[in-house]
Amino acid sequence: MTIQLKEALESEKSVLRNLYSLYLxxxxxxxxxxHLSEDGVFHYEELDDFWSVDGLSPYFITLNEKIIGFILLLERPFLTKSNDYGINDFFILNQYKGKGLAMQAAKVLFEKKTGQYFIIQIVKNERAVAFWKKVYLELNIEINERQDLIDEELCLIQTFHV
Known part of the structure; x- marks a missing residue:
């Protein structure tokens, strides 16, 4: 099984919009x-910015060329401080979870994009917290971690270099 990251093109915006609703x-x-909108969908209002703001980089996660998730990577010039990259969103469809595919996607990303990273998880999202801790352990990544309130939610903020 071959996991790849494929840049999400503006012409594929509707696919990403649908995946974002599932993620949200x-x-x-x-x-x-x-909150669910009146049309029954979770909307990500800034989705159009992905193709108009430099440094907002959406990627589809593909398995044998079939889309199974996405990553929104923040990079320069959008990021201006000490980090080269931020994983803003990372999503795999439920049917592909628990098979090591998300781990493979993280490895592919870190091989393609080396530098200083940050990742934020809502503390209550125990599955995401456990996933990232497993990534750091398996890939032998040393992290700095702190907690902070972001949008009134207690979050873990991890920084590291790959």
Missing amino acids: HELSNFTTNL
């Missing part, structure tokens, strides 16, 4: 800041 639905289990 999943995140709504851990925060009160996300």
